[in-house]
Amino acid sequence: MDQETAYLKKRFIDLSKRAEDKSIVTFSNFLNLNELNIFHQTAKELYSSFQISGGYDYAERQMVAFIPDALYYVWEYPIQTIQFTPSHPKFAEALTHRDVLGALMNLGVKREMLGDILMLENSAIAVFCTESVSSYLMENLVKIRRTAVTARLLHAADFVYHPVFQEKDSIVSSFRLDTVLADICKLPRSSAQKIISEGNAFLNSKKIQQNDYLCQEGDILSVRHYGKFQIESTGGATKKGRIKYRYKIYC
Secondary structure, eight states, X not given: OOHHHHHHHHHHHHHHHHHHHHTOOEEEEEEOHHHHHHHHHHGGGOSSEEEEEOSSTTOSSEEXXXXXXXXXXXXXXXXXXXXXXXXXXXXXXXXXXXXXXXXXXXXXXXXXXXXXXXXXXXXXXXXXXXXXXXXXXXXXXXXXXXXXXXXXXXXXXXXXXXOOEXXXXXXXXXXXXXXXXXXXXXXXXXXXXXXXXXXXXXXXXXXXXXXXXXXXXXXXXXXXXXXXXXXXXXXXXXXXXXXXXXXXXXX
């Protein structure tokens, strides 16, 4: 076990123990896919129950809430959603996710304080963050590249996000992870197996390093450097026994 993994596991266990000992809900920072995978490995060692959220459905970066058995109050995740829009739309640049993240990092905000960044319609941008940095971001993020932006806080009930997908139908010989990954990412099977063995494939936020792991309908597959996909449905078999299925590509 490397030092980072050991530290994270201890941190999760400590947060869980604190929640149970003090009968309060404690929270992690936002976790990336690898950190979420380490968390899932630690789940059986926790003192408390838990829930996970990134502030909206389909979130990739998520926060863990450690919940004690004896809970006496109503709690909420300390997650805020800020919407940034161009102050002068006619002069706005075509900004990218990288542009937004770079502007946030330049303010000195640590990555673990930030959840997902969503590029919305009409050049709007949604940034999920911890409550502790939301006011700072709203006051200080006034420009992304050369585009002046205006911030406003969104209430959870006001935020509706419909991810954009591209749907595709395909056929595979089996639902093994290496076979499905190779098909979706248009790679030789040997390349897919290397991605899996190196720990760069995640199913439902869990790192899977077994080539013969069987994918299921509804699984969300994240592949580093290739993107995020969802196995939407299976459609029976061909005359030669191959499996028909449909998948979505997150755009």
